[in-house]
Amino acid sequence: MSRNIILVDPLPRTLDLIMEPSVRARLEALGEVIVSEDRQMPAEEVERYLPDTVLIFGQTDMPRERLDRAPRLKAIINVESNFLPNVDYQACVERGIWVITPASAFASPVAEASLAMALDLARGITAADREFRHGTERYGLEGNSETFRFAGAPVGIIGFGDLGRELRELIRPFRNTVRVFDPWLPKEIVERLDCLPSTLDELLRESQVVFVFASVTSENEGFLGKKEFALMKPGAAFLLMSRAAVVDFSAMLEAAASGHIRVATDVFPEEPVKADDPVRSTPGILLSAHRTGGTRDAFYALGSMAVADAELIMKGLPPRLCRRADPATASMMRSKPVSVS
Amino acid sequence: MSRNIILVDPLPRTLDLIMEPSVRARLEALGEVIVSEDRQMPAEEVERYLPDTVLIFGQTDMPRERLDRAPRLKAIINVESNFLPNVDYQACVERGIWVITPASAFASPVAEASLAMALDLARGITAADREFRHGTERYGLEGNSETFRFAGAPVGIIGFGDLGRELRELIRPFRNTVRVFDPWLPKEIVERLDCLPSTLDELLRESQVVFVFASVTSENEGFLGKKEFALMKPGAAFLLMSRAAVVDFSAMLEAAASGHIRVATDVFPEEPVKADDPVRSTPGILLSAHRTGGTRDAFYALGSMAVADAELIMKGLPPRLCRRADPATASMMRSKPVSVS
Amino acid sequence: MSRNIILVDPLPRTLDLIMEPSVRARLEALGEVIVSEDRQMPAEEVERYLPDTVLIFGQTDMPRERLDRAPRLKAIINVESNFLPNVDYQACVERGIWVITPASAFASPVAEASLAMALDLARGITAADREFRHGTERYGLEGNSETFRFAGAPVGIIGFGDLGRELRELIRPFRNTVRVFDPWLPKEIVERLDCLPSTLDELLRESQVVFVFASVTSENEGFLGKKEFALMKPGAAFLLMSRAAVVDFSAMLEAAASGHIRVATDVFPEEPVKADDPVRSTPGILLSAHRTGGTRDAFYALGSMAVADAELIMKGLPPRLCRRADPATASMMRSKPVSVS
Amino acid sequence: MSRNIILVDPLPRTLDLIMEPSVRARLEALGEVIVSEDRQMPAEEVERYLPDTVLIFGQTDMPRERLDRAPRLKAIINVESNFLPNVDYQACVERGIWVITPASAFASPVAEASLAMALDLARGITAADREFRHGTERYGLEGNSETFRFAGAPVGIIGFGDLGRELRELIRPFRNTVRVFDPWLPKEIVERLDCLPSTLDELLRESQVVFVFASVTSENEGFLGKKEFALMKPGAAFLLMSRAAVVDFSAMLEAAASGHIRVATDVFPEEPVKADDPVRSTPGILLSAHRTGGTRDAFYALGSMAVADAELIMKGLPPRLCRRADPATASMMRSKPVSVS
The missing domain is CATH 3.40.50.720 (NAD(P)-binding Rossmann-like Domain)
Structure with missing residues (x-):
């Protein structure tokens, strides 16, 4: 039987920043969690797991070629909260892969x-x-x-x-x-x-x-x-x-x-x-030094919203808490990634 | 026919501070307005008008003897917003004289x-x-x-x-x-x-x-x-x-x-x-330098609430906006008069 | 030491209708309760207790003469919810006797x-x-x-x-x-x-x-x-x-x-x-047969508001829940007493 | 230059039922409107217009083959308010065609x-x-x-x-x-x-x-x-x-x-x-005879929400008022079409 792999590639976040222990436990109940926190997940690691990956939490590059090698992928959950141009949004739509982010946290x-x-x-x-x-x-x-x-x-x-x-x-x-x-x-x-x-x-x-x-x-x-x-x-x-x-x-x-x-x-x-x-x-x-959003409770909300929606998606239901990337608007966005957590 | 006198004795307030022109016009429609703004109204002036006084706006001393000489008085409206011990509250109650203040302004x-x-x-x-x-x-x-x-x-x-x-x-x-x-x-x-x-x-x-x-x-x-x-x-x-x-x-x-x-x-x-x-x-x-309440709109509200209730009282109706002095609680209060407007 | 008598003369209400046991216990903690429920309290009974009466719950006739014989009376609490012309409201005001009703129940x-x-x-x-x-x-x-x-x-x-x-x-x-x-x-x-x-x-x-x-x-x-x-x-x-x-x-x-x-x-x-x-x-x-107000919870609220305000009054504080009779408006009211509870 | 065709196939609704004149005018500003109200739009008519169709308002059958012949189609807007199994939802997702319904009307x-x-x-x-x-x-x-x-x-x-x-x-x-x-x-x-x-x-x-x-x-x-x-x-x-x-x-x-x-x-x-x-x-x-939702204002809201979202879609923006069909949940639905408007 194949494994359900969950790639966690959250830079500039870390898993501890966004998930309290109880939420992390819920994440781990959804599959086998592979984490890269100190640097973006290396290509060879991503490639090794793609065939069994069902969920990605983070900002991993996901061009069409990679999507082709991830036939079981159900969702890419951006935890930085801005959609970046490193995902082929149209290809995700075609494959029914959810691309979402808990930005409202x-x-x-x-x-x-x-x-x-x-x-x-x-x-x-x-x-x-x-x-x-x-x-x-x-x-x-x-x-x-x-x-x-x-x-x-x-x-x-x-x-x-x-x-x-x-x-x-x-x-x-x-x-x-x-x-x-x-x-x-x-x-x-x-x-x-x-x-x-x-x-x-x-x-x-x-x-x-x-x-x-x-x-x-x-x-x-x-x-x-x-x-x-x-x-x-x-x-x-x-x-x-x-x-x-x-x-x-x-x-x-x-x-x-x-x-x-x-x-x-x-x-x-x-x-x-x-x-x-x-x-x-x-x-x-x-x-104010870019500090109005970055409260402890907000980072935890980021994680718990992401996991709650992942739970729905794994049951075949649509996500309810995160915002969906629309290919048309995602491509219009010009936000730089946040450099400070 | 007797006159309806309104004594205005508002120190530390002034009439301009608490009434916009339109409100002052409503006040003047209720009777003949006698004002003392630069000092507390002198005793002789108070005494002269008492027999015809129907309303007092301000902090005039009103012991029982003065109330006895003001048979037509319907209300004393404190515009400083704290009840002071210079009014005989019990005597007012017995005579059916309203003693009120628009403190909620x-x-x-x-x-x-x-x-x-x-x-x-x-x-x-x-x-x-x-x-x-x-x-x-x-x-x-x-x-x-x-x-x-x-x-x-x-x-x-x-x-x-x-x-x-x-x-x-x-x-x-x-x-x-x-x-x-x-x-x-x-x-x-x-x-x-x-x-x-x-x-x-x-x-x-x-x-x-x-x-x-x-x-x-x-x-x-x-x-x-x-x-x-x-x-x-x-x-x-x-x-x-x-x-x-x-x-x-x-x-x-x-x-x-x-x-x-x-x-x-x-x-x-x-x-x-x-x-x-x-x-x-x-x-x-x-x-903060005792400044959270003293906004321009609050002083104007003080005056308009006072006049609105005076209008009701002159029609024989109870006041609706001001707080009433209860003899029991008024005597417990220890607020010093405010020294700055 | 003198007794604190509480006259309860609630027709057309009864005490059970308006007070749950816990509220009745609070009432009894305020004084000695004398009740007349099947008929209006007889004159001789009222007269006997007047000198020691501190509170009246109900619609007892209270003309000036009776008030004169009740020197310790602090409040008359109408539990029918409409002020009737059988109380000398002006005399109550002069004596500092609260006349109130929990009408908002x-x-x-x-x-x-x-x-x-x-x-x-x-x-x-x-x-x-x-x-x-x-x-x-x-x-x-x-x-x-x-x-x-x-x-x-x-x-x-x-x-x-x-x-x-x-x-x-x-x-x-x-x-x-x-x-x-x-x-x-x-x-x-x-x-x-x-x-x-x-x-x-x-x-x-x-x-x-x-x-x-x-x-x-x-x-x-x-x-x-x-x-x-x-x-x-x-x-x-x-x-x-x-x-x-x-x-x-x-x-x-x-x-x-x-x-x-x-x-x-x-x-x-x-x-x-x-x-x-x-x-x-x-x-x-x-x-609808005059039934929108007369719910069980409303009658109980009538009683609990009355008792809560009686508690404040006995502590020398003003009532907060009941409406006060204003002599001027009370005399304008023309409501017939309710004949059905 | 090619035409922008809008197919309106709203049975059991009619256009007058769901659009006030001002809303209909907004619809007509979006393209050339082809309507079939007395019966479902005949296949030959649908086929004739498919190549130039940009929007469909209604419940037209849209299997994958028809979608293949509608390369410019941007949205299918169901105005009956329940998603039916006559649309290939997955095929729409793959093509980036919105399938939406103003059900919240x-x-x-x-x-x-x-x-x-x-x-x-x-x-x-x-x-x-x-x-x-x-x-x-x-x-x-x-x-x-x-x-x-x-x-x-x-x-x-x-x-x-x-x-x-x-x-x-x-x-x-x-x-x-x-x-x-x-x-x-x-x-x-x-x-x-x-x-x-x-x-x-x-x-x-x-x-x-x-x-x-x-x-x-x-x-x-x-x-x-x-x-x-x-x-x-x-x-x-x-x-x-x-x-x-x-x-x-x-x-x-x-x-x-x-x-x-x-x-x-x-x-x-x-x-x-x-x-x-x-x-x-x-x-x-x-x-109640299935009449709580079917008020005049609700039908008009159905139309105005549909048109407002069509306007956004024609500008390349995502719809904001209608609900989107998710292939997974749409296929679970078992609602019969409403037979009475």
């Missing part, structure tokens, strides 16, 4: 931190603490001269995937009018979550708080630049939570430094940021 | 800022920005070594009046277990809002985030001290949002400085805080 | 049944069952020719007390626009619950479903009559859930019988309804 | 009617109306002797697809404990919506209200029978909302007639039901 921590940072910009939390430590604090109404209430403020969400929708749910008690710009979605999806489908310009002009959750594609690099920041209301807040490449970063810093808008960012064009990068001393900006 | 901004500060302590927002500016930022999972997720963390609320309940509604999407300690309330009130009635000790021991919204009474000064901080989980967050007098402030600073818990406070034993007060350099504490 | 079952009946009228549940039993059922789209979706339909609520607000919370997932007519309330109360303050005419004209929860007062008897029904949209639903006296009942039946609107009612001008009353065969009306 | 009206019927069984709405018309109504508490409160009652949901999840959202304000049995889903999906994953037996034993939304598959025909009804609590409510074939229908009728449980059903083993079918006079059952 990061939605909950990112949305939570996005709200934290938006409330910070609105109510001046970090700024007030800094003033207090400098002995220049202002009390009561005077201490609120540059603040606004997040409750009821018009909100704009650019990019309405898992992250944007999670944020939308978190802010319900604040009763904001929420505009959404997402050219990949029909208006029905937006309206069902009580948001207004919007053009980019209208969203920028009308919103007091703008959240950016858009992925980078071949078509939208730098689509938020000087012209777009100029459209925003004076004093409005701009939060960049997804990928630095969707904005013209220096235009964003300029808009913050000038006092026209207030900015928060979790991402940077180059990470780690250089020691002497001027962003470190730019006023009007709240800085 | 501050509930919404305070709850919003409380959540902002709780998310800050949980996710390390201010701390991460400070590290980034110092060039010591940490990326990804490493940058989360001292953070926790607010979502799902056990929450404790001490004092479940307007502020506590507003906060409870704001955090619903985070699905926390919420324990409440409030010795003035029956458990039904707590349970209806999906919280668990709790003893103080259990709340402190079980919660990852503790919010303090308790008023100061003759009975609870300093009830949160060294022993109580010791009960808290290492790394838990403690947010003091109501009155400094309910805690042993130096014990709180010590608990923060030692690293046992993380702390945020909006209030201080003496305000303004002295320039050389050690609180300014205490680590592990997030500082 | 009925809000939850009435709101639930109101929604049940509204969904029935909208989706034709009872009508479809009747047709099926007669062999005239229609399938699919044809079976929906006279139905409408409750979800999204404009709703009107007349009377926005406990019942109306409870209903408002129940229907949130249906995303209706909700208009409210309540002349006793400021618009702020209405707007906070995401409803639109409205005139009666606008509400009737714009709503697809109208709920009536208004109390009867000296001013509003029969205020919903022929003219008002004519304002409603053809096919709209009208649900009478509070008191029959607020409508012109025969005009309502006519509006239903003519097919202009569809009607549901839980109340009738005379109850029990006569055997030959034409309402029994009126088409277009859904009938 | 019916989720909202079915969930609404499910709640209506559950509230009816719980609170006795239809039964009370019938008694009133017969002159045997009972008032107040007596009229509630066989009712229970839906609020707080333990609920069980069998089958947690679009319908079950929509119902789950509708009942949130009632604060039920909700158990879910769905062998096709990982527990994470269930828990995210605040439900408890459950075995079938536990669900039946613990729930006061059981909703059945399960599809029929080759594996679950008649899986709810005598044994399962016996597990239910006396007086519990059972609502069959999806397909008659998942229950042993006569066992269900017996359980209702005996008084053990109360039942509501929207579906029947044969429809239309025969004139002399004993179900028509069975006591303890609420009858």
Whole structure:
């Protein structure tokens, strides 16, 4: 009888990072687990196991030729959370091989931190603490001269995937009018979550708080630049939570430094940021070192979602928790792999 | 025909602070408005108008003798938001004079800022920005070594009046277990809002985030001290949002400085805080200069709630928006008047 | 030492009806309980105990003279749930005696049944069952020719007390626009619950479903009559859930019988309804025998709310669960005592 | 230049049934529309257009051979809402042809009617109306002797697809404990919506209200029978909302007639039901003629979701509103086509 091999090739993740012991035990119940954690799995190892491989967890290169040699393969589960161009997505579709990723594992921590940072910009939390430590604090109404209430403020969400929708749910008690710009979605999806489908310009002009959750594609690099920041209301807040490449970063810093808008960012064009990068001393900006998604619970969720869907797939059922790669959109994506876990 | 006099004696507020023009117009439609804003209304002025006074907006002294000389008085509307011992509450009750205050006007901004500060302590927002500016930022999972997720963390609320309940509604999407300690309330009130009635000790021991919204009474000064901080989980967050007098402030600073818990406070034993007060350099504490409630919208809400209830009272209906003074509890309150608007 | 007497005079209720054993035990812990259940407590019994009475549960006549003889009385807790003119409310206020009633105990079952009946009228549940039993059922789209979706339909609520607000919370997932007519309330109360303050005419004209929860007062008897029904949209639903006296009942039946609107009612001008009353065969009306509020859990809630507030009052704290009688509004009420429990 | 042909072959639907004029105009903007409404599109007509067909709306037979002759086909959009075995799903997958259906269009009206019927069984709405018309109504508490409160009652949901999840959202304000049995889903999906994953037996034993939304598959025909009804609590409510074939229908009728449980059903083993079918006079059952989903708005939603996804597909984007056929599960489905629209 043939063996059921599970290749685990999770770089830049490790198995311990993404799976608690109980989840790892569930993984091991599905087949014989072959792991390569310190480096990408060597070609000869991959080739040796392909004929009996039923599942791949990780970012192994899977061109059509390799797929041809893996007749029993049922699923490739990317655990880095971005689809890369090293898999032949069309060939997978033709063979009925699921290519999926538990990307939404990061939605909950990112949305939570996005709200934290938006409330910070609105109510001046970090700024007030800094003033207090400098002995220049202002009390009561005077201490609120540059603040606004997040409750009821018009909100704009650019990019309405898992992250944007999670944020939308978190802010319900604040009763904001929420505009959404997402050219990949029909208006029905937006309206069902009580948001207004919007053009980019209208969203920028009308919103007091703008959240950016858009992925980078071949078509939208730098689509938020000087012209777009100029459209925003004076004093409005701009939060960049997804990928630095969707904005013209220096235009964003300029808009913050000038006092026209207030900015928060979790991402940077180059990470780690250089020691002497001027962003470190730019006023009007709240800085976070690509850390809003990478919480311990999020990595564990990544693993448990991946295993839960693998369990379904091994029973002949479709996956329910992971996102599926669509050949057309996968090929449009331009995300660089994350270099820090 | 006699005149309907409305005395406005709002120190430390002013009429412009609490009423937009449209609200002031509604006030003026109710009677002839006599205002003293730069000082408390002089006795002779008060006495002159008492016989025709139907409403008082403010903190005028109203002992029984004055009430005897104000036979047409229907309501005293405190616009400072704390009941003071300068009114004979029992005498008002006997005469059917409403004594009310629109205190809940501050509930919404305070709850919003409380959540902002709780998310800050949980996710390390201010701390991460400070590290980034110092060039010591940490990326990804490493940058989360001292953070926790607010979502799902056990929450404790001490004092479940307007502020506590507003906060409870704001955090619903985070699905926390919420324990409440409030010795003035029956458990039904707590349970209806999906919280668990709790003893103080259990709340402190079980919660990852503790919010303090308790008023100061003759009975609870300093009830949160060294022993109580010791009960808290290492790394838990403690947010003091109501009155400094309910805690042993130096014990709180010590608990923060030692690293046992993380702390945020909006209030201080003496305000303004002295320039050389050690609180300014205490680590592990997030500082806010008594500014979470005093937003422009809150002051306007104070005025519009006061006028809306005055309109009802003038029609012979009970007030609906303001809180009523109960003689028994009013006499227990120990809040100092706010010295800064 | 003097005794603490608690008079229990609950007709038309009984103690067993409103208190589970555990609640009764809490009552007995508050004092010595004297009960009269089969008839109103005789005058001589009341008089004998007055000097030591601290609490009254029930509908005992309490004119000023009796209050004078009850110097230790702290509260009169009406357990019938409507304030009657047999208490000197003003004298109670002067003495600091709480007069309260746990009326909101009925809000939850009435709101639930109101929604049940509204969904029935909208989706034709009872009508479809009747047709099926007669062999005239229609399938699919044809079976929906006279139905409408409750979800999204404009709703009107007349009377926005406990019942109306409870209903408002129940229907949130249906995303209706909700208009409210309540002349006793400021618009702020209405707007906070995401409803639109409205005139009666606008509400009737714009709503697809109208709920009536208004109390009867000296001013509003029969205020919903022929003219008002004519304002409603053809096919709209009208649900009478509070008191029959607020409508012109025969005009309502006519509006239903003519097919202009569809009607549901839980109340009738005379109850029990006569055997030959034409309402029994009126088409277009859904009938309920004053039974939407009187569920077992509601009666128990009545008792437990009453006891919980009595516990607070005995500790010198204000009640939190019951509604307070305001002398002005209590005197406007015209509800007949309920004759059936 | 070649034409973009859109085949519309919607039996048992018609184009007017599912598309308002504005939606039809959007359809026509996507290509040249060829319609066959009075009969299935004749083979010769299909064959003639296949080479230029880009979209099929309807239930046209599409075996592999036809797919071979439709090289430009991008999507087959089933508008009957059940995947039938007349399409070669695997061949579509291999060619990257979307096979989708806007089945969730019916989720909202079915969930609404499910709640209506559950509230009816719980609170006795239809039964009370019938008694009133017969002159045997009972008032107040007596009229509630066989009712229970839906609020707080333990609920069980069998089958947690679009319908079950929509119902789950509708009942949130009632604060039920909700158990879910769905062998096709990982527990994470269930828990995210605040439900408890459950075995079938536990669900039946613990729930006061059981909703059945399960599809029929080759594996679950008649899986709810005598044994399962016996597990239910006396007086519990059972609502069959999806397909008659998942229950042993006569066992269900017996359980209702005996008084053990109360039942509501929207579906029947044969429809239309025969004139002399004993179900028509069975006591303890609420009858609905397969009409909970087929509302006008639902049919229009079917069309607008289909067109919105077609628009995305024509732009090279994945569909977002319709459900995708998975070859594995599509082949398990056993639903008969609906014979009445």
